[in-house]
Amino acid sequence: MIAAAGRRVGAGLLVLWVAATAAYVALLAAPGDTVDSIIGDGPDSPLIRSQIIAEWGLDRPVILQYVDFLWRAVQGDLGRSYLLQRPVTEVIGAQLWPSLKLALAAAGVGIVLAVVLAVTTRRRWARRISSVSELIVVSTPPFLIGIVLLSVFSFHFGLFPVSGDRDLSALVLPALTMGLPIAGTLAQVLRDGLDRALDEPFAVTARARGLRENAVLVRHALRHALLPAVALLGWSFGVLIGGTVIIESVFGRPGLGQVAVSAVSSGDMPVVMAVVVFSAAGFVLVNTVADLAFLLIDPRLRRS
């Protein structure tokens, strides 16, 4: 058990390291000069340039800079933003919670909606209608869903704020926008799993005990259907991270997405690196939780 946990943590650290290094290499290869990025719109002269190079240690070999970055990252220091001249952890820290809130809310909407849809639409027509709507939602670009939701619920009915992150009501539409495609994909996988589980002999046995069809569905089949759905959910977190960028700009929300976009376009390397590391950490965390959920759902995976 401890060895297994150790392996997981080790694998997680490896993923973090690979992600950070890959981002580092990609940013080195990207066009643009670091000194230009640091100067930004400020005064520019050869003297200032040499000062900057000395201060940031840019004259050292790339490999040394990389090792230095790693060493400080391990100690929790992700450097200073070129642009804002503030510690990166501070810049990111302020934006982390709004993004996390959105991702969690979206995942929650997706899961609840998917389970409800898959379980309640078992009969022929409900099933077809639900299945087709899911496909439509999944194949529509999220920003379009966001704009449609905005124009209906905010502009037309005025039920929710158009932008910002003042209170919970501001979270509803963005969470729905991101949650709907997740719900669509998840519901399809769940429905498939339910179909398969209900065909198994144990489902027949359960019916033979006098169980109602709904009880067979919820008490027996649903757990079996959850297994592939959990795997999918772990994976969909990556999509969620990518999605926040667009959704945050559609709804004018603060968050990591906005920070990441401006950091990439202005070559603010420390911030970009931090966003990558945080996203990778989130991904590792979510997938570890998914693995634990597997163990919880399926006793056959627990060893002895």
Next chain:
Amino acid sequence: MIEVENLRVVFRLPKRQVEAVRGVSFRIEPGECVALVGESGSGKSVTARSLAGLAGPGAQVSADRFTVDGRDMRGATGRDWRRLRGRFAGLILQDALVSLDPLRTVGAEIGEVLRTHGIGERRDRDARVRQLLTDVHVPEPERRARQYPHQLSGGLRQRALIASALAGGPRLLIADEPTTALDATVQAQILTLLAERRAAGETLLLISHDLAVVSRLADRILVMKDGRIVESGTTGVLLSAAGHPYTKELIAAANGRRRPARTEPGPVVAEATALRKVYGDRTVVRDVGVSIRRGEIVGLVGESGSGKTTLAQLLFGLTDPTSGHVRFEGEPFSGIPERARRPIRRRLQFIAQDPLSAFDPRWTVRRIVGEALGRGESAEPVLARVGLGPEVLDRYPRQLSGGQRQRVAVARAIAPRPSLIICDEPVSALDVSVQAQVLDLLAGIRETDGTALLFISHDLGVIRDIADRVLVLQDGRVVEQGPVKAVFDHAGHEYTRTLLAAVPKLEVRT
């Protein structure tokens, strides 16, 4: 208790209709044990399940008379059926590994019946579950109730499944192939358990493809074929004076038939000396020596977990022995790199229990057999040898019957003209009459090609019918070996005698 007249079950599939049951009539009296016997596809399971309203999705059930527990069940609602299920009739399905929910504890599965029908107080339920497990002779019921199906042996699983069927105190127990997936000794124990229930006054409906299994328990036997009851009668009369040719065929299959070798065995084809295989701290195969000669059929028997499959894997070169070695046609076959083994592999073939999972489902028969043939050779003559016509060439494994699939497996195995074929439970998944056909086929191939066969089975009846020599394996050790007749008639080892005693035999009671 149950009265059925002219029962019909039709499955409406998207493109066609399948008539599974075509006008079946019978009655079951309280305290009786009735057996429904027939091969897969005969409609016996569908008939039994429709008695619990569980014929299956898309099934249309009609009857002139359909009385269950005194109630007319024609046009019964789901609610009517649910009240009967578990309470009036308990259902036991074939394989407990898949018939118990693998994600729930055994105790939860048994307790579910009590909960669904509101039997007893909630706080008494755990005790009741333990009592039920004790009733079906599950040792350590407290611990077992907390375990999951995969943590239990096949026999214990089946007992737990029976306990769950008994939980609602049903008056009728419907057991659909309750022993098919089990080892002979465990099979015998489960049959004894069912006999106990019968002695306790329970009414039993047994469904099986094996007359030998039901002959011990049943008062009456109904023989089904193609959705109809072709013959019925009390067990004694039916077995001693069967009228219908199909019944006679089933009786012959249950009795078995020796297929002795007509030629002397030739030189040694494969030989293993002092084989030992250790996995972690478990020794699976201990100092096993075996040699197989040309034209010889060697049987390998033992219960699951006795090391049969590992021994086969060692001989087949799928895994290397921890110590000892294997020689094939005089050359070393173990301890050499796979690249050196590959040219020899054509001379050594394998037939698995379930060909459906051994074939690529997207390949046609032509391609499956063609893969084993040389360039430019046609699959047709090989298929003809196993009794299959050219019409199966373009079919997929799914479109074949179990017997046809096993014939294709045999065709693929004999196509490269091997000197040894290892058969791992090749007929265990087949109906008895089809079993006999496949055994005939294998015995014939030994005769014409001089191929040696290593025949692994937990079914001693099958070994007796086909093998020349037999090795009895227990805990990875050969405890007894010798000519089949000698071992079967005068078993020297206690374990062999237990195995032999457990083989179901046709018992004609008068």
